[in-house]
Amino acid sequence: MANAGDRGLAGLEAERRRLQGQLAAVGDFRRGSLTASYRRCGRPGCACAVPGHPGHGPIHLLTKSVQGRTVTRAVPPGPALEKTRREVDSYKRFKAVVEQIVEVNEQICEARQLAHPQEAAPDVQWEAR
Numbered sequence: 001m002a003n004a005g006d007r008g009l010a011g012l013e014a015e016r017r018r019l020q021g022q023l024a025a026v027g028d029f030r031r032g033s034l035t036a037s038y039r040r041c042g043r044p045g046c047a048c049a050v051p052g053h054p055g056h057g058p059i060h061l062l063t064k065s066v067q068g069r070t071v072t073r074a075v076p077p078g079p080a081l082e083k084t085r086r087e088v089d090s091y092k093r094f095k096a097v098v099e100q101i102v103e104v105n106e107q108i109c110e111a112r113q114l115a116h117p118q119e120a121a122p123d124v125q126w127e128a129r
């Protein structure tokens with residue numbers, strides 16, 4: 001990441017506004033990951049009993065970790081699956097933009113400190129009674 005002095009405070013603030021705009025545009029999102037699962041039914045005559053057969057499916061599962069517990073639920077194929085896929089992808093985008101906002105905020109803090117060094121030393125004011 002570039003040094004805080006490279007872009008200047010105004011440039012960094014503009015970048016933060018741009019990222020905040022992106023954040024507002026993320027839309028619906030949800031945590032978790034989608035996986036496709038296949039299984040064998042166990043009936044002797046079924047095609048899935050043949051070696052090499054992938055098994056019945058796919059069954060799409062949305063899995064997420066909530067306070068250390070893994071929660072899984074099935075998502076029906078079709079529009080619900082596409083919607084869930086979009087929402088899960090949006091969460092990844094949300095996290096990526098938040099990470100960038102944190103980064104640019106830290107650079108803003110540094111740049112402001114350089115521009116107004118007296119504001120970085122509030123302890124001095126406590127001594128004036």
Ligand SMILES: [Zn+2]
Binds near residue numbers: 040042047048
């Ligand atoms: Zn079967």
